[in-house]
Amino acid sequence: MMRNGRWRSVPAGRHVNGSSSHPFDASLLNWAAPKRAALFLKPGDSIMSDIIGVMTGTDSHDAFLDKAYKDTYDLLVAVRDYVAAEATDAAAALEPQQRLQLTYELSRITRRLTDVMAWLLIRKAVAAGELTEGEAAAQSTAPSAFEGGGAGDTDPGALPLAARSLIDRTRRLDADVRHLEASFQARSGG
Structure with a gap:
């Protein structure tokens, strides 16, 4: 966010306007990682199963x-x-x-x-x-x-x-x- 001509970082758990939100839950990110990977990769991609397998810890x-x-x-x-x-x-x-x-x-x-x-x-x-x-x-x-x-x-x-x-x-x-x-x-x- 830019304020007074300088960039300032926004602390985790806060919106840019300064209001607070729910704390960020990293477990949701880990749970959603394979699903996000599947969104960007087509079923025919040869690396898709490798990436999802590594993310989920499967064989x-x-x-x-x-x-x-x-x-x-x-x-x-x-x-x-x-x-x-x-x-x-x-x-x-x-x-x-x-x-x-x-x-x-x-x-x-x-x-x-x-x-x-x-x-x-x-x-x-x-x-x-x-x-x-x-x-x-x-x-x-x-x-x-x-x-x-x-x-x-x-x-x-x-x-x-x-x-x-x-x-x-x-x-x-x-x-x-x-x-x-x-x-x-x-x-x-x-």
């Missing part, structure tokens, strides 16, 4: 599962689109050995993404109560059980840029899912 593994699922699905669609539209043209410009490497890498990342999707669906089933931890553990879809390291252990330097981008995105997703798997194992004590 945020579901939010991470949802984000990993969406990222995996989007990457699977991108690989499908690349194979359907660009891979044939790109392969025509490559040497035979490079064409073989392109085919190998695309097959490898497709399998990897399919396996990650299977693991994520099992984890989502556990979170929804459709499977027990024991039933989920009996499945052989854990990311650490997959062959090799991440997607693309070979040098993709001679491959087309779009293919290298897909390989890189798959490597990053692979690292994220392995980290997520480790957090689930730590949480379950295994």
Whole structure:
């Protein structure tokens, strides 16, 4: 509030005109925080459940599962689109050995993404109560059980840029899912 050309602060619990009001109840602010966050975020926002989960103190593994699922699905669609539209043209410009490497890498990342999707669906089933931890553990879809390291252990330097981008995105997703798997194992004590 400005008075006599100077700004003056208004004490908590008082209106600008100086009349008193009810004291400010901070517990109402804490109670309303998730509701306020929901007002500013659309249901499709990927961070919405993370923010509300942190504010309410709920388990945020579901939010991470949802984000990993969406990222995996989007990457699977991108690989499908690349194979359907660009891979044939790109392969025509490559040497035979490079064409073989392109085919190998695309097959490898497709399998990897399919396996990650299977693991994520099992984890989502556990979170929804459709499977027990024991039933989920009996499945052989854990990311650490997959062959090799991440997607693309070979040098993709001679491959087309779009293919290298897909390989890189798959490597990053692979690292994220392995980290997520480790957090689930730590949480379950295994």
